[in-house]
Amino acid sequence: MGVLLSCYLMPHPPIIVPEVGRGEEKKIQKTIDSLNTVSSNIKEKKPDTIIVVTPHGYVFRDAVAVTVFPRLEGDLGQFGARGVRFEFENDLELVEKIVEESRKRDIPIAEVDDELAKKYVLPKKLDHGTIVPLYFVTKHYSNFKLVHISYGFLSCEQLYEFGTAIGEAIRNSNKKVVFIASGDLSHKLTPNSPNGYTPKGEVFDKKLLNLLSDMKVEEIIGMDKGLIEEAAECGFRSVCVMLGALDGYEVKAKVLSHEGPFGVGYGVAQFEVDQYKGTSLLEKLYRLKRQRIEEIRQKEDPYVKLARESLEYYVKYRKSMPVPEGLPEEMYTKRAGVFVSLHKDGELRGCIGTVVPQRKNIAEEIIKNAISAGFEDPRFEHVEERELKDIEYSVDVLTPPQPVKSKQELNPKKYGVIVRKGYRSGLLLPDLEGVDTVEEQISIALRKAGISPDEDYTIEKFEVERHK
Numbered sequence: 001m002g003v004l005l006s007c008y009l010m011p012h013p014p015i016i017v018p019e020v021g022r023g024e025e026k027k028i029q030k031t032i033d034s035l036n037t038v039s040s041n042i043k044e045k046k047p048d049t050i051i052v053v054t055p056h057g058y059v060f061r062d063a064v065a066v067t068v069f070p071r072l073e074g075d076l077g078q079f080g081a082r083g084v085r086f087e088f089e090n091d092l093e094l095v096e097k098i099v100e101e102s103r104k105r106d107i108p109i110a111e112v113d114d115e116l117a118k119k120y121v122l123p124k125k126l127d128h129g130t131i132v133p134l135y136f137v138t139k140h141y142s143n144f145k146l147v148h149i150s151y152g153f154l155s156c157e158q159l160y161e162f163g164t165a166i167g168e169a170i171r172n173s174n175k176k177v178v179f180i181a182s183g184d185l186s187h188k189l190t191p192n193s194p195n196g197y198t199p200k201g202e203v204f205d206k207k208l209l210n211l212l213s214d215m216k217v218e219e220i221i222g223m224d225k226g227l228i229e230e231a232a233e234c235g236f237r238s239v240c241v242m243l244g245a246l247d248g249y250e251v252k253a254k255v256l257s258h259e260g261p262f263g264v265g266y267g268v269a270q271f272e273v274d275q276y277k278g279t280s281l282l283e284k285l286y287r288l289k290r291q292r293i294e295e296i297r298q299k300e301d302p303y304v305k306l307a308r309e310s311l312e313y314y315v316k317y318r319k320s321m322p323v324p325e326g327l328p329e330e331m332y333t334k335r336a337g338v339f340v341s342l343h344k345d346g347e348l349r350g351c352i353g354t355v356v357p358q359r360k361n362i363a364e365e366i367i368k369n370a371i372s373a374g375f376e377d378p379r380f381e382h383v384e385e386r387e388l389k390d391i392e393y394s395v396d397v398l399t400p401p402q403p404v405k406s407k408q409e410l411n412p413k414k415y416g417v418i419v420r421k422g423y424r425s426g427l428l429l430p431d432l433e434g435v436d437t438v439e440e441q442i443s444i445a446l447r448k449a450g451i452s453p454d455e456d457y458t459i460e461k462f463e464v465e466r467h468k
Helices: 024-045 092-104 114-119 128-140 156-171 200-213 217-221 225-231 236-245 282-298 302-317 329-333 362-375 385-390 438-449
Strands: 003-010 049-054 064-067 071-076 081-089 109-112 145-150 176-182 249-259 266-276 338-344 347-353 391-398 402-404 416-421 424-428 458-462 464-467
Touching: 003 024, 003 128, 003 156, 003 236, 024 128, 024 176, 024 249, 024 266, 049 128, 049 236, 064 092, 071 128, 081 128, 081 145, 092 109, 092 145, 092 156, 109 114, 128 145, 128 176, 156 217, 156 236, 156 282, 176 236, 200 217, 200 225, 200 236, 200 249, 200 266, 217 236, 217 282, 282 385, 302 329, 302 362, 302 385, 302 391, 329 362, 338 362, 347 362, 347 391, 362 391, 385 391, 416 438, 424 438
Parallel strands: 003 176, 049 145, 049 176, 064 109
Antiparallel strands: 003 266, 064 145, 071 081, 249 266, 338 347, 338 391, 391 464, 402 458, 416 424, 416 458
16 A cells, blocks of 8 residues: 655755855745755655656646656756756656546546647646646655646546545555646736735635644645735645645655745745545545535626626526616616626636627627637636536626726726727726736736837726626
């Protein structure tokens, strides 16, 4: 019977590698010391295999990616350190068991081989999210095979369940295994962050590390998705998979360090595995998720409820539902542009709208745009019936756009914007997570329109009545 020896949260800033940092790495010495502590701990355990889950490998929206190349190799050449190069043997025996256990649970898996790499034009090199942690590990211990996994944008509960598949695969093997959750914390931690700043970055980092130190799994999986998104992290999903791998074990958790001098949070933690009791949290996590969705459904106002029922009706019958009776009077008598947004597990799932009204009334506008958000947003596949139970809706009713003479007239929390140049236009709704300045708002709208910032474009503003 195989055994999971321990798990670790390890950050992956390339600058921490001396050949890249060239002295700058000394500014994160606490993290270096912690990574060396972790690596010494791994050396003592002498694992046969190390599993790394990374946010910078082959990340798909709808599947977890498991690399099946016989040899796994890569370097830090893109960061000016091509000499930092590694090659590992892939533990294909354990990979096969992980894939088998995942498919038993209906977890979507993408096996990245030569054919898939060619189809999606994927690089065959290891990413820095894998190389940087292993740079420190191999300074202490190198006699291991590697399993390389990239998380997908699945729900936290699904990622946790994928972790339970990894745990079961390990127990069904004859391997001694160490698990590394590669990931940085908030990328907006301080005002000098290159990704912008939000005070919620520090809130996220502290909350996650505190919850991890106490192994409050339910609270971690159920963390506010808006906070996670605004923090602009890249390690949370790696943590979800790791917690799933630890499902059923007694665990002693310890946060070794946290710092962020470059505006990105670097947290290091270790999770010592004790007795396996087999008591799983998975069913409870799914039940808590259903309860959260049901609470949202019960709080829907008529605008949001109509959007939801419109999409559900179309998915079932493939035709638009008639305007129902019993709506507020203004939904029958008023006309306005309407945007309907769909979110699933904290991620955008579709958003379509009209700037000026196209239908007889607001109710018809909502019905049409809800269907369009689920079926006509070119960024996403069509919504499927199995997804409906997890989708959250918001409806924005727009005021008529007004021309803007000066950017001083704008406020990204109050006003949405429309930029225009000839036939090109781009719209951004107001009060969006992570859009805190007029400059950010205009920049995003310009990118959506395909307009260069140095072109002569016009700006309009509008307000919304938001229902969510």
